[in-house]
Amino acid sequence: MKKNKGYHVLVVLGVLILLSLACETHTSPNSLRIMKINDNQPLEVDIADWAVIPDPEDPEDSMSVYFVKDWIIPIEVSYVETGLGLPTYPTTYTARITDYRVSFRHQTIPSWIFSTVSSGTNMVIPADAGGRTTVSAHIKVIPGDWIQTHFQELLASSTPNTVSCGVLKATLILSGYEELTREPVVDTAFFTIDIGDYYDDPFRFGQ
Numbered sequence: 001m002k003k004n005k006g007y008h009v010l011v012v013l014g015v016l017i018l019l020s021l022a023c024e025t026h027t028s029p030n031s032l033r034i035m036k037i038n039d040n041q042p043l044e045v046d047i048a049d050w051a052v053i054p055d056p057e058d059p060e061d062s063m064s065v066y067f068v069k070d071w072i073i074p075i076e077v078s079y080v081e082t083g084l085g086l087p088t089y090p091t092t093y094t095a096r097i098t099d100y101r102v103s104f105r106h107q108t109i110p111s112w113i114f115s116t117v118s119s120g121t122n123m124v125i126p127a128d129a130g131g132r133t134t135v136s137a138h139i140k141v142i143p144g145d146w147i148q149t150h151f152q153e154l155l156a157s158s159t160p161n162t163v164s165c166g167v168l169k170a171t172l173i174l175s176g177y178e179e180l181t182r183e184p185v186v187d188t189a190f191f192t193i194d195i196g197d198y199y200d201d202p203f204r205f206g207q
Contacts, residue, residue: 032095032125034189035134036076037172045071045142045195047151047165066155071142076134079125079185081178093127095185097176102141104193107167114150114168117141123176141170142193154197164196 048066079095100121104114117140125135148155151165170193175186 031079031081031127032097032174032176032185032187033078033080033131034075034172034174034187035078035131036074037189037191038073038075042167042192042194043071043073043141043170045147045193047147047195047197048155050197068144068147068155070140070144072138072140074136074138075172076136077123077125077174077187078131078134079127080129080131081127081185082129092180094179095123095125095127095176096179097121097123097125097174097185099175100139101173101175103171103173105169105171107169107192109166115146117143117146121174123174141172151197162198164194164198166195168193168195 048068050064050066052062052064054062077097079093081093081095098120099118101116101118103116106112106114119140121137121139123135123137126133154163154165170191171188172191173186173188175184177184
């Protein structure tokens with residue numbers, strides 16, 4: 001009886017140790033994965049949408065006006081955290097993404113410095129060890145005021161232009177935490193931006 005009792009105690013202790021480890025599991029590297037940015041296509045950014053309208057002070061003359069919009073793109077994210085593979089309580093592993101940051105680097109003009117875009121977000125991504133489950137969201141990668149800050153000379157020309165400003169290499173960082181363990185989660189991905197001031201259809205101004 002004493003031998004059986006001691007064996008049972010060891011079994012119980014072993015289970016408790018495993019459960020304790022499960023509750024303290026650190027989120028594994030790259031368990032958060034950015035699967036797609038802009039459907040895996042380069043982002044084409046038109047700096048401004050121009051239109052030529054009659055001058056209200058001189059009907060025989062015309063004037064150029066422009067509209068600068070925010071650029072919002074889709075992303076898909078998966079979360080493959082498995083921990084020790086044990087059942088978790090009260091919930092399964094879930095990543096909550098709270099922030100994102102986008103930085104930019106010109107492909108051919110390294111001296112051209114761009115400010116970083118950062119913002120809060122709220123994405124909840126349930127874990128799927130196979131990576132088949134993804135969560136989609138839309139994030140604002142280039143606000144209109146960012147364009148006006150970095151391309152003010154082009155906009156100040158007051159005339160429609162058709163000019164390429166080159167290609168930007170963009171870095172997207174998503175960050176947040178694992179809801180069960182409160183450990184941080186983060187992932188980084190890259191995409192390209194073809195940016196310039198391109199021809200605008202005058203009948204689609206502001207669209």
